[in-house]
Amino acid sequence: MTTSGLHETPLHALHLELGGRMVEFAGYAMPVQYPTGILTEHQHTRAAAGLFDVSHMGQIRISGPDAAAVLETLVPGDIKGLAPGRQRYTLLTNEEAGILDDLMVTNAGDHLFVVVNAGCKHDDLAHLQARIGDRVTIEPQFDRALLALQGPAAAAVLQRLAPEIAGQGFMTGRAVAVDGVPCFVTRSGYTGEDGFEIAIPAEHGEGIARRLLAEPEVKPIGLGARDSLRLEAGLCLYGHDIDTTTTPIEAGLNWVIGKRRRAEGGYPGAAVVADQIANGTTRRRVGILPEGRQPAREGTSLTDAAGNPVGTITSGGFGPSFGGPVAMGYVETAHAGDGTPLQAVVRGQPRPARVAPMPFVPHRYYRP
Amino acid sequence: MSAIKFTEEHEWIRVEGDVGTVGITDFAQSQLGDVVFVELPAVGRQVTKGGDAAVVESVKAASEVYSPVTGEIVAVNEAIVDEPAKVNSEPMDGAWFFKVKLANPAELDAMMDEAGYAAFVDGQH
Numbered sequence: 001m002t003t004s005g006l007h008e009t010p011l012h013a014l015h016l017e018l019g020g021r022m023v024e025f026a027g028y029a030m031p032v033q034y035p036t037g038i039l040t041e042h043q044h045t046r047a048a049a050g051l052f053d054v055s056h057m058g059q060i061r062i063s064g065p066d067a068a069a070v071l072e073t074l075v076p077g078d079i080k081g082l083a084p085g086r087q088r089y090t091l092l093t094n095e096e097a098g099i100l101d102d103l104m105v106t107n108a109g110d111h112l113f114v115v116v117n118a119g120c121k122h123d124d125l126a127h128l129q130a131r132i133g134d135r136v137t138i139e140p141q142f143d144r145a146l147l148a149l150q151g152p153a154a155a156a157v158l159q160r161l162a163p164e165i166a167g168q169g170f171m172t173g174r175a176v177a178v179d180g181v182p183c184f185v186t187r188s189g190y191t192g193e194d195g196f197e198i199a200i201p202a203e204h205g206e207g208i209a210r211r212l213l214a215e216p217e218v219k220p221i222g223l224g225a226r227d228s229l230r231l232e233a234g235l236c237l238y239g240h241d242i243d244t245t246t247t248p249i250e251a252g253l254n255w256v257i258g259k260r261r262r263a264e265g266g267y268p269g270a271a272v273v274a275d276q277i278a279n280g281t282t283r284r285r286v287g288i289l290p291e292g293r294q295p296a297r298e299g300t301s302l303t304d305a306a307g308n309p310v311g312t313i314t315s316g317g318f319g320p321s322f323g324g325p326v327a328m329g330y331v332e333t334a335h336a337g338d339g340t341p342l343q344a345v346v347r348g349q350p351r352p353a354r355v356a357p358m359p360f361v362p363h364r365y366y367r368p
Numbered sequence: 369m370s371a372i373k374f375t376e377e378h379e380w381i382r383v384e385g386d387v388g389t390v391g392i393t394d395f396a397q398s399q400l401g402d403v404v405f406v407e408l409p410a411v412g413r414q415v416t417k418g419g420d421a422a423v424v425e426s427v428k429a430a431s432e433v434y435s436p437v438t439g440e441i442v443a444v445n446e447a448i449v450d451e452p453a454k455v456n457s458e459p460m461d462g463a464w465f466f467k468v469k470l471a472n473p474a475e476l477d478a479m480m481d482e483a484g485y486a487a488f489v490d491g492q493h
Contacts, residue, residue, distance in 0.1 A: 038427040039402035224401070224428050293405050293452075295425055318404040318427050325405075347423070 004029060009055035010145045010205035018220050025223060026118035028056040033222040041225035042320040045191055046361070049151035050221035051212050058121025059144050059199055060128070063111035064136035071105070071112060074131055076248060076267050078258025082107040087171040087186050090256055091248055092116075092124060097269025097276070098244035099251070100127065102236060104197075106173035106186055113173060113184055115146070115197070117238045145205025150195030150229075153217035155366065158185075158196055161211060165196070170365040179211050187366060190226065192233025192359055194366045231326055232319045234287060234358025240298060241285060241314045241328060249276035250330065252285045284336040287358035288313060288327040288344070290351060295325040296344035302331055303343045303350060310335045313344065319360055326360045327353075373436070373476050374485035377418075380460065381436040381468075383476060388437055391464040392424065392455065395489045400426040403455040408444040408466060415441060415468060417475050422465050424455060433465055437475045443467040 006029040009015075015022065020031030031053070033041060044050055062071060068079040077090030084107050092100040101120040106113040116124045121142060128138050149158055159166050162178045165185055173186035181204040189195035200208055212218050227237070236242045242251045247269070257273060265274065290296045300313040316327030327344070335342065338357050343350035372382045378396035381388040397403065407423040415421045415435035422433035444466045448454050454463040470476075480488055 032428070033401060037402050039404075042427070228427055294407065295405060295430070297430060318425070320404075320427065 007056070009053055010202045011053045011055060011209055014206050014209055015053065015220075020220070020222060023223070026056055028118065030056060031220070031222040033224045034220050036219070038222070038224035038228060039320050041219065041221045042228050044219045045151045045221055045225060045229055046193060046321050047151070048217040048219070049149055049153040049157050049195075049215075050191070050225070051209060051218050052148040052150065052221050052226055053145075053209070054148050054197070055145045055205060056118035057146055058116040058118065058124065059141040059146060060114040060116065060125065061111045061139040061141060062114060062128070062136050063139075067112050067136045068107070070132045070135045072261070073267060074128070075103075075105075076257045076261050076270070076273065077105065078260055079105060079112070081258065081260065084109050085172050085174055087173045087188055091253065092127065093248070093267060093269040093273075094244060095268050097247040097249075097272035099238075099242045099246055099248065100124070100244060102238050102242060104186070104188060106184075108173065108175070108184065113199070115199075119239060141199075143202045145200040145202050145208075147198045147200065147205065147209055147212070148189050148195060149198065149212060149218070150189045150191040150193045150221075151217075152194060152364065154193070154195040157212065157215045157217050158198075160215065161208075167368055169368050170194070179208055181208060183208075190233075190235055191229040192235070192361055192363045193229075194364055228317055228320060231315050231317060231328070232322055232359065232361040233363060234328065234360065236285075237315055246285070246330070247272060247276060247281070249273060250281045250283055250285065280333060282333055283311065283330045284333050285314070285328060285330055286336050287356045287360065288316070288329055288342065288353050289356040289360075290316075290325040290327065290344050290353040292351065293324060294346060294351060296327050296346050296351065296353060300327070300329075301345040302329060302353070303345060304335060305341050305343065307343070307350065310342065322360045328358065331355065371476070372482060373479035374482070374488070375434070375436045375479060376488065377434050379434060379436050381476070381479070383470070383473075386470050386473065387442060387467050388439070388470055388476075389464045389467050390421070390433075390436060392433060392459055393485070393489075394459050395492075397456050397459040400424065400429070400431060402427050403452040406448045406452050406455065406465070408446075408449060409441045411441050411444060413441045415439060424452075435468060436479065437468060437470050437472070439468040439471045441466050442469050
């Protein structure tokens, strides 16, 4: 905490030095963009490699003899089936199957390495401690640095500092020395591109960031481009596209419910999820393409062709790589089919749009 | 000679005769970031001082452009609809938004001149 009242990441001084435009995000001072701007940062990430400071996110270690089985009591993912070194996207759910947070879980061998959203991390930690704290050891590591290196050149760049990562597949993680510093590196991200997230002891965060930025392919990328990249990739932003009022099935995240978990249940809201898998939901998260050039942003009402309300946009903006406006949101199931014509009511004016498959820009993950 | 005036909403208006050409300032475009969409008023529309006249959207956000004066829209700059990035690259000249025929030129009197606006922007940092 600083005089501004905001938390700062271990890279704060570097952001200022790089000319980052700092904004409040989840209680942290974070760069929304650097001087080159969001459009250039976005396109650079898809063309070469972008470095993102995501140290505001929450790193948590969960350990104990039955850590996977115990964590399964809070998430619908197959954690017991996660082989050492494998990573999985899952959700913390409540008794109504509302989503408390989305998170990444990696089987790190002697513990589970968990990364949760910045805005949820304190609530998540309290939830974990209250529900499973007597059966596993929960260690928050909220002071550590977390860097994301994303883009088609990310692997070539990181291999110069950490030769061991060569060949490491998408959604895997391991302890690796990066430039001699002990780190935990997962091949994952939030852009739809190949890339890595590098968990680093706080005191080495800035040094590794500088080392990566010294590579010719790498530029610093702010939260603005992080948002436009993930939107084009069709990835949910917690608190916008998913929250406690949406279920995994409404959100179209059926794939996160492990096959065994569908049969066994045993997580908060499992009965609601089972019912929704069997009987469907009244609304669904879908991709939406506004016609023309005008973005339709979060909160924009959606109507059918006759003007009847059918849903709301939860994330929307301009997709720099797509080359036009892109959005996602919830619509009544009857209007959720690909190609269904809708109208997005922007500043009181109905504008034609249609339901479209996501991602809007193809994923390019590394699957050896 | 033309006179240029500025609003606290970061529009500029350059007046020649009874017609004012309106755009957004370099400070405004730098705050918005990369402009990706512009919506302009219809020619012939009546606008009022401080009222909505156009829309400019960056990757990040949408913003209204207000008319600095009351009057009738007599021309719009379609070039910035076709190429919104011009708003970033030439905000003070090539990327003008619209021309308005002034109903009440006295509205200009209270607006900031170039030096006054520069001081106003300094105070915004």
